[in-house]
Amino acid sequence: MARIRVENLCKDFVTDASKSIHAVKNASLSVEEGEVVVIIGPSGSGKSTLLRTINRLEIPTSGKIFFDEVEVSSNSDIRHIREEVGMVFQSFNLFPHLTVLENITLAPMRVKKMAKAEAHALAYTLLERVGLSEKANSHPNQLSGGQQQRVAIARALAMNPKVMLFDEPTSALDPEMIKEVLDVMLSLAKSGMTMLIVSHEMGFATAAADRIVFMDEGEIIEVAKPEVLFNNPQSKRTEKFLKHIL
């Protein structure tokens, strides 16, 4: 069963009265349960926008999005979908005024009305999973970038999501910290989590992805298994992009 299915999705941004940017053009894609899909493509190709329409941080201009084969529309329960879809951002977006523990327990306690003790136990379990048990009472600004991003992953996992979205989770990190975050993501992938990831970490994509999506100028150009897409791209545009980044 497709966890997420996107059908003919379009997203336009109206910048001023006359101009509008077609950030995503007629994109169709489905992500099966337990599948890991990595999206690559040049800057401005609409990767983030596509990801953000899935939990409705952006409202699509047209097209359909299905979550567990139920259509997500403006009158569906958006909050419920956001509870089920975890998101990790390039810039971490941890809440700086809260401790690591509070960052993780905020949503379970306020949204799911989880008891404090239960939420704390959950947070410690997740912190252990991302290797940061001893940082529970630190504030985000006391952590390195890699540690912050791992906390952000734990925070998203605390809502027990069915899908995790990652928007360039390692591109704001110093090179020596990238691996610790990718390792967490890899173990998450192995645990069977459904994941949709925008990333240019080719090693990670090869190791973790079931399929790679190449986007350019708002369109999905090519979808294929990593070994196929990287070694034998069908489209000239994919080939050109891969040459450029490899």
Place this chain on the structure above:
Amino acid sequence: MKKNEYGEHANLVKKLVSRPPETQKVSTKIQMTDGVLIPRKDDHHVFNSWRLTFIIAAGLLTFLVIFVPTPYRSIFLVVIQGAPTTFQVTIISIIGAIIIGLFVGLGSVAKSYIVNMISGIYVEFIRGIPLLVQLIFIYYAMGRLFRIEGMLAAIAALSICFGAYMGEIVRAGIQAIPKGQMEAAIALGLTRGQAFRYVILPQTIKVILPAIGNEFISMLKDSSLVSTIALTDILRKGREHIARTFLSLETMFVVALVYLLITLILSRLVGILEERLHKNG
């Protein structure tokens, strides 16, 4: 024109708050507000302008009170009796202004167009009318409509006027919080209201605290305007003293020094507060 030296946090807010409507379109670094001079953090000279002014004012007042007791000691003793009223009115009014400002600020970033409009109109009204005119008008309106008089009316007037400026500060403070904070909160499933309450506002308060401190100082000075009609504050005490003794220049000199000293001390405190907040990230 007075020159303002704000630290980074207040700067962030001040950049976004533009009081006079005329300056809204022109992006200029010169801020014309009735704020106060905040000492620069990077100025560690023994004789920076704040220290010099403070030493001159405190020295002058001490000298006059001790060595020229007639008339200055009695003037000082009378005038200082107004200080508790000045502080009381200012403290209560700033709380009122913060509460109004919170609603106005939230209103101006709300998603509803009508709510935006209401808070926008409120702010425009208040900004466009001289403070003294507003204060006297609201003071009389309070008396006529609600039978509220005296100090309470003065507090209401100050709260309503400063609530608009406070609203602009709150709005700027909210807008200074990175967009990713709201996105992360709602992506976790929080409602917009919950996100405001648990994520945005706690950070906003930290950012705008120095600006609130500055408003407090402005209000402390501007509360003297209400004294012309309602309050027995520092200025009123002085004017009463003049009426009795005809020592007009001497009395007003002491009144000015007392206000100056209070303001200098408070601005220093705001500066320290700002530094603290900055250090804690």
